[in-house]
Amino acid sequence: MSPVGRRLGVSSLNLAIDASLAAIADAGLQVADIDGIATMGEASSSDLKDALGANVSWIGTTGFHGSGGHLRYVIDACMAVATGLCKHVLVFRSVNMLSGEWPGGMTDEWAWYLPYHEYSAASLVARYARRHMHLYGTTREQLGSIAITARNHAMLNDAAVLRTPITMEDYLTARWIAEPLGLLDCDLPVDGAAAFVISTADYAHDCPQPAVRFEAVGCALHGDSSWDYRDSYPAMSSTEAAAQVWSRTDLKPSDVDVAEIYDGFTFLTLTWLEALGFCDVGEGGPFVSDPGRIAIGGPLPLNTYGGQLSAGRLHGYWVLHEAVQQLRGHAHARQVQDAEVAVVTAGGGHRMGCLLLTR
Amino acid sequence: MTHQIPRPEVALTPLSRAFWTGGARGELVIQRCRGCQAWLHLPRGRCPRCGSGHLGFDATSGKGTLFTYTVVHHAYREGLILPFVIGLVELPEQTGLRVTSNVVGCGPGDISVGMPLHVVFERQKDDIYVPLFEPTS
Numbered sequence: 326m327s328p329v330g331r332r333l334g335v336s337s338l339n340l341a342i343d344a345s346l347a348a349i350a351d352a353g354l355q356v357a358d359i360d361g362i363a364t365m366g367e368a369s370s371s372d373l374k375d376a377l378g379a380n381v382s383w384i385g386t387t388g389f390h391g392s393g394g395h396l397r398y399v400i401d402a403c404m405a406v407a408t409g410l411c412k413h414v415l416v417f418r419s420v421n422m423l424s425g426e427w428p429g430g431m432t433d434e435w436a437w438y439l440p441y442h443e444y445s446a447a448s449l450v451a452r453y454a455r456r457h458m459h460l461y462g463t464t465r466e467q468l469g470s471i472a473i474t475a476r477n478h479a480m481l482n483d484a485a486v487l488r489t490p491i492t493m494e495d496y497l498t499a500r501w502i503a504e505p506l507g508l509l510d511c512d513l514p515v516d517g518a519a520a521f522v523i524s525t526a527d528y529a530h531d532c533p534q535p536a537v538r539f540e541a542v543g544c545a546l547h548g549d550s551s552w553d554y555r556d557s558y559p560a561m562s563s564t565e566a567a568a569q570v571w572s573r574t575d576l577k578p579s580d581v582d583v584a585e586i587y588d589g590f591t592f593l594t595l596t597w598l599e600a601l602g603f604c605d606v607g608e609g610g611p612f613v614s615d616p617g618r619i620a621i622g623g624p625l626p627l628n629t630y631g632g633q634l635s636a637g638r639l640h641g642y643w644v645l646h647e648a649v650q651q652l653r654g655h656a657h658a659r660q661v662q663d664a665e666v667a668v669v670t671a672g673g674g675h676r677m678g679c680l681l682l683t684r
Numbered sequence: 685m686t687h688q689i690p691r692p693e694v695a696l697t698p699l700s701r702a703f704w705t706g707g708a709r710g711e712l713v714i715q716r717c718r719g720c721q722a723w724l725h726l727p728r729g730r731c732p733r734c735g736s737g738h739l740g741f742d743a744t745s746g747k748g749t750l751f752t753y754t755v756v757h758h759a760y761r762e763g764l765i766l767p768f769v770i771g772l773v774e775l776p777e778q779t780g781l782r783v784t785s786n787v788v789g790c791g792p793g794d795i796s797v798g799m800p801l802h803v804v805f806e807r808q809k810d811d812i813y814v815p816l817f818e819p820t821s
Contacts, residue, residue: 442756
């Protein structure tokens, strides 16, 4: 990872270079070994390739579309090595949201929302949360439990940006963004980058660091490619992605030791927990309302690095980085004992993907 | 919403034109399959239910119920008058047929899931009319 912070004054490309060189060194490789690049952005794969001086067999497509959400580029890289096209694919995500480089990600769907003064995913997710509350009795306090747990975990992570404790009162009295979501339901924009090397399985023995294995991936999408018009609303496409990931493994939800679950908004975490089968549909609220259940030391440690809510928004890539740290046993004060299986997820609406990782 | 800042301009496409211009006749217009009569929103190039490519646009009753909503408080744009409501309105013509819109004509505190609504229109320019919904008493 690169340094992460608020208004670092470093370009997306330089953040990506920092993170990429760290990942390549961590993998025991040289730039010359990298033969593929995949990224969601913001720095372009070509700019990074030319800055590193890499010669590649494959560069994945960019642009925030397709299924799998933010993790699609990781899944693309897995396919590139699985087909034999590449041996070592560099995957990175650089974010410069405070410095204004984010190019958007708006697609045709937004043409139907913008005339209604809809400018953010917050109001889209808020409508899901409201419907979930209406159907299942989910409460603000239950969403607050996710935010407070994230902050507690961020306090154990030197790299997290927000590290002062918050109370339920802080959560409930924070200003509204889009009801029923308040400021502390929303993740923290930061500048930063994370990078990974995804290699063929036979390289695992030669890694200087413990390799983490992909057990299964999930990127299925059924129904409409839209936020507002899915037949199964308020179920998101996490339902399909999660069903797919469990269909490709013998492992079960009860085998998961650590859950690094996307929290661009608290409600997205709740919906992922339901989709992955950690609780029944509609039971996400009661599930997270017991902080002991989702804290480090509990049965399902959640977002052990502090989440995007408190550590900072690396758009689905800090969850992956943290899962790797946990499975390697390198998570220091926040280490989950004997972590062998981790689930990683990212996205909301119809752009959602998940990974099941083992050590 | 009467004094809200101007809305971002509607982009007319062959598939979206009927929806955004139906208000000139006071009609909430939604795409409909001529093969199986299914209503389709968002509009698309082929009916995913029966496979027909024969699609048209029909007026609905203009009625709806509030499926879910959010009250927006954050000033995403300068001058935006807050708070305001973005709702997802279910139309009685077909289960699961929904349109996104603003709920107007009442305070955010008077809004609840399931409340009956009806369409009203706000002219943007030329023949473009933005469908909005207000409570039906």
